[in-house]
Amino acid sequence: MTELFRDKVDIDLTVNGEPVEARVPAGQHLIDFLRQTLGLTGAHASCEHGVCGACTVQVDGEAVRGCLMLAAQADGTEIWTVEGLSDTAAITDLQEAFVARNALQCGFCTPGMLVAAEELLSRGGTPSRAEIREHMSGNYCRCTGYEAIVDAVESVAQARAGKGAA
Amino acid sequence: MTLEFGNPDRPNSYIGKTVPRPNAGKLVQGRGRYVDDIVLPRMVHVAFVRSPFAHARIGRIDTEEAKSVKGVLRVLTGADLAEVCTPWVAVLAHLKGLKSPPEHAMAVDRACWVGEPVVAVVASSRAAAEDGAALVEVDYEPLPAVTDMMTALDAGTPVLHAEMGDNLAFQRLHEEGDPDGAFARAHKVVSAHFRTARHTGVTLEPRSILVDWNPAEDQLTAWHATQAPHMMQTVLAKHLGLAEGKVRVICGDVGGSYGIKVHVYPDEVATAAIAKIMGRPVKFIADRLESFTTDIHARDHEIEAKIAVDETGRILAFDIDDWTAIGAYSVYPRTSAIEGNQVVNLCGGPYDFADYRAKTTVVFQNKTPTCQYRAVGHPIAVAITEGLVDMAAAELGIDPIEMRRRNMYADDAYPVTSPAKMRFEGLSHHASMDKLLEIMDYDALRADQAEARKRGKYRGIGIASFIELTNPSPFMYGIGGARISAQDGCTVRMDPDGSVVALSGVTEQGQGTEAMLSQIVAEGVGVSPDKVRVITGDTQVTPYGGGTWASRGAGIGGEAALQSARALRDSILEVAAAMLQADQSQLDIRDGAVVDAGTGEERMPLEELGRIVYFRGDTLPKGLPRELVQTRHFITSDYPFAFTNGVQASYLEVDTETGVVRLLKHWCVEDCGRIINPQLVDEQIRGGIVQGLGGALFEEIHYDDEGQLLNGSMADYLVPMAAEMPDMVIGHVETPTRESTLGAKGAGEAGTAGAPAAVMNAINDALRPLGAQVTEMPFTPERILRALGTIAD
Numbered sequence: 001m002t003e004l005f006r007d008k009v010d011i012d013l014t015v016n017g018e019p020v021e022a023r024v025p026a027g028q029h030l031i032d033f034l035r036q037t038l039g040l041t042g043a044h045a046s047c048e049h050g051v052c053g054a055c056t057v058q059v060d061g062e063a064v065r066g067c068l069m070l071a072a073q074a075d076g077t078e079i080w081t082v083e084g085l086s087d088t089a090a091i092t093d094l095q096e097a098f099v100a101r102n103a104l105q106c107g108f109c110t111p112g113m114l115v116a117a118e119e120l121l122s123r124g125g126t127p128s129r130a131e132i133r134e135h136m137s138g139n140y141c142r143c144t145g146y147e148a149i150v151d152a153v154e155s156v157a158q159a160r161a162g163k164g165a166a
Numbered sequence: 167m168t169l170e171f172g173n174p175d176r177p178n179s180y181i182g183k184t185v186p187r188p189n190a191g192k193l194v195q196g197r198g199r200y201v202d203d204i205v206l207p208r209m210v211h212v213a214f215v216r217s218p219f220a221h222a223r224i225g226r227i228d229t230e231e232a233k234s235v236k237g238v239l240r241v242l243t244g245a246d247l248a249e250v251c252t253p254w255v256a257v258l259a260h261l262k263g264l265k266s267p268p269e270h271a272m273a274v275d276r277a278c279w280v281g282e283p284v285v286a287v288v289a290s291s292r293a294a295a296e297d298g299a300a301l302v303e304v305d306y307e308p309l310p311a312v313t314d315m316m317t318a319l320d321a322g323t324p325v326l327h328a329e330m331g332d333n334l335a336f337q338r339l340h341e342e343g344d345p346d347g348a349f350a351r352a353h354k355v356v357s358a359h360f361r362t363a364r365h366t367g368v369t370l371e372p373r374s375i376l377v378d379w380n381p382a383e384d385q386l387t388a389w390h391a392t393q394a395p396h397m398m399q400t401v402l403a404k405h406l407g408l409a410e411g412k413v414r415v416i417c418g419d420v421g422g423s424y425g426i427k428v429h430v431y432p433d434e435v436a437t438a439a440i441a442k443i444m445g446r447p448v449k450f451i452a453d454r455l456e457s458f459t460t461d462i463h464a465r466d467h468e469i470e471a472k473i474a475v476d477e478t479g480r481i482l483a484f485d486i487d488d489w490t491a492i493g494a495y496s497v498y499p500r501t502s503a504i505e506g507n508q509v510v511n512l513c514g515g516p517y518d519f520a521d522y523r524a525k526t527t528v529v530f531q532n533k534t535p536t537c538q539y540r541a542v543g544h545p546i547a548v549a550i551t552e553g554l555v556d557m558a559a560a561e562l563g564i565d566p567i568e569m570r571r572r573n574m575y576a577d578d579a580y581p582v583t584s585p586a587k588m589r590f591e592g593l594s595h596h597a598s599m600d601k602l603l604e605i606m607d608y609d610a611l612r613a614d615q616a617e618a619r620k621r622g623k624y625r626g627i628g629i630a631s632f633i634e635l636t637n638p639s640p641f642m643y644g645i646g647g648a649r650i651s652a653q654d655g656c657t658v659r660m661d662p663d664g665s666v667v668a669l670s671g672v673t674e675q676g677q678g679t680e681a682m683l684s685q686i687v688a689e690g691v692g693v694s695p696d697k698v699r700v701i702t703g704d705t706q707v708t709p710y711g712g713g714t715w716a717s718r719g720a721g722i723g724g725e726a727a728l729q730s731a732r733a734l735r736d737s738i739l740e741v742a743a744a745m746l747q748a749d750q751s752q753l754d755i756r757d758g759a760v761v762d763a764g765t766g767e768e769r770m771p772l773e774e775l776g777r778i779v780y781f782r783g784d785t786l787p788k789g790l791p792r793e794l795v796q797t798r799h800f801i802t803s804d805y806p807f808a809f810t811n812g813v814q815a816s817y818l819e820v821d822t823e824t825g826v827v828r829l830l831k832h833w834c835v836e837d838c839g840r841i842i843n844p845q846l847v848d849e850q851i852r853g854g855i856v857q858g859l860g861g862a863l864f865e866e867i868h869y870d871d872e873g874q875l876l877n878g879s880m881a882d883y884l885v886p887m888a889a890e891m892p893d894m895v896i897g898h899v900e901t902p903t904r905e906s907t908l909g910a911k912g913a914g915e916a917g918t919a920g921a922p923a924a925v926m927n928a929i930n931d932a933l934r935p936l937g938a939q940v941t942e943m944p945f946t947p948e949r950i951l952r953a954l955g956t957i958a959d
Contacts, residue, residue: 051881102678107419146856
């Protein structure tokens, strides 16, 4: 077992728009690589089973569980975390809506929640509250009771739809 | 001191308004700093080998193979740690008869639950520590496990801790009036058996601690996800043999607590002990299986209860026989007897009746220890009380609203003392019920229910009135000998640029403590909230305080902030009066400037006053006090607790084919006294409700007969997700406490207290035409189908 896990894999990828080359343990999860090796501590490890969504990051445009993907599998991918999405102002409207609506309390789930919400909103259209709830059901929040999150996502969906129509 | 809270146009009117949380912006950008985000030079990681048996004697421990793993630096046993860390005994003097054996940071010769730490493996990475832990060989000799609550005291059941004599940890019987007489003369007696499942908190951030011991300074520093930094300072100092002044606990961002992170955990103390042994920083972050097996559990109760009523529906008496099993040890230092004690204190809470008997029996078993979790005891007491009230109303053919109307304390009855000897300063059950009926449109819902029934749909309305214990005084813990502060303090200072810094002993767990404090300080001094920087969670920096638990942050910490802010205002105005040669009483501070109190005309911005005081003190009169730093502490003294009240309603539909409950909508009216930030209060209540809904419908820790935990992952222990949760309507009645200028009581636990009972009553309202009733939580499809007789085996 230990022989296997000592094996290292070279990867070459883009993280938040910056090139990254690294030699990673074959068994290292993507979330641990991002947090521990790159110091990107925005996404969090929580359930470590792919259930709670706290580790959600964007991989090639899709919301992906950082705890279910190995760092080695990220070779050649383009990854965006909440840090990069903040720096590029890609989700500023969502972040502002979350703050205004108090759609976060402890904030531990929030970076993953934002990536999941952005995935839904990037599909376009104006999802219903039920659709928002369904989409966000892969991201657990133990503080808010979800209603404020649904409100925030809904308000951004409507605002983006309004802009698109104008 | 007077502040015209009722006048929304008063100057600096930030208390009572929704203002943004100062710390939300960093959290949405992923710039929070939780313990696991901190990396220190020479930091190492610890992983624990944990008992796979519920009860076993620990024999030979072979650590050789583990030590050979690359990166493993040290392997320590319970005996190794016992050399530097003393065990603790979690009892409190005021909980008479409570007993619990000494508990070590790691098991020394016997493991008493699945998950108890046995061996610590320290390595340069967590992965290496886990690889090492997997190779530690421990010889266990399994011992008989005590796993059933109701037979724990039977003669044939093994005694878990021989030195304790039996498996009874605590028992309390409270009797008031003549309950037997009341039951004998009652028109009707309704009885029921209730069960609430074993829960755990499932904080998204697992328990986390990083401890550094610096022998060169004799200083221990712990970065800790905790609700009570000063309590932890005391605990770590005491058990590691250090002076309290040599221990610093820093609590930065915390990823959810709900009571889980207010307790002393063996593995966290072990981490501190290892840091002391190794003289370098040691990090422990629980993984999710460790969270399920070692975070405290709660709410594992079985209750036989009955209510006596007369012909008119007046409640005559309650008789409650509550049992709970707390695991292998009472949890330090708050003890595991509090939850049962709360059930005794809180049953029947909203109602004016005379005769009461309540008994709680708290037993040991070989499972994870239970202790205080959000709304401690309240969901149990409210479910028992409100369940019985609804059953009695149905027996008598009285509408559940009317039944409550006839029994709730009148809103002008206060102060009163309940049959449980709880003292209520001022509650608003009737006004809250009025508000609830208004916002839910009760009559329209009943019409909808009847219409749905015609279509074969079983919808139900459930009501739950409740009381909630907040703002605890030393009567909660201090009186029993625990060094847990009921007092809290705040230091407020003005810096040269006119900005204000507030240092508070209460902590932020996400509920918005720092926003609440910034509003209070802003109004108290006379600046805008964005000029106030709030610092919490550092025992070396803030005034000594209790932290955040039992809904005390706003009521206790908020009042200390207000008092210190007003004192700073007076200090500023004293200087300003000397500078402006004005009468101090004619000056005020508004929006960051000294103004003429009568006209509002600006006389001097605070930054000018700051410039003079800090850099040109020579121009001020000699001897003029110029202390632009003020500290005040606050403690409640008139009442042991500030009780709040409220009422919730649930509207739901039960699919009688599948047993699935669909929540349609939920309402809560809460009276938490003065509301400081309406949005934050509403969102705390919504979050609390959903935790209560989880308990009502999904959450249950399962063990087998051997004491093996069966559902230790988030895929197996179900918590509410967005899709199943309803929208919630929140309303308020405000009855400020007269114990403080601020008048705030707590709001953090109301949602959790009442939601399970409201759902239970709604399900039973829906099922009543079918003759079915459920009283065992969670109300899973299986339990509902059993109640309906669909499943009979």
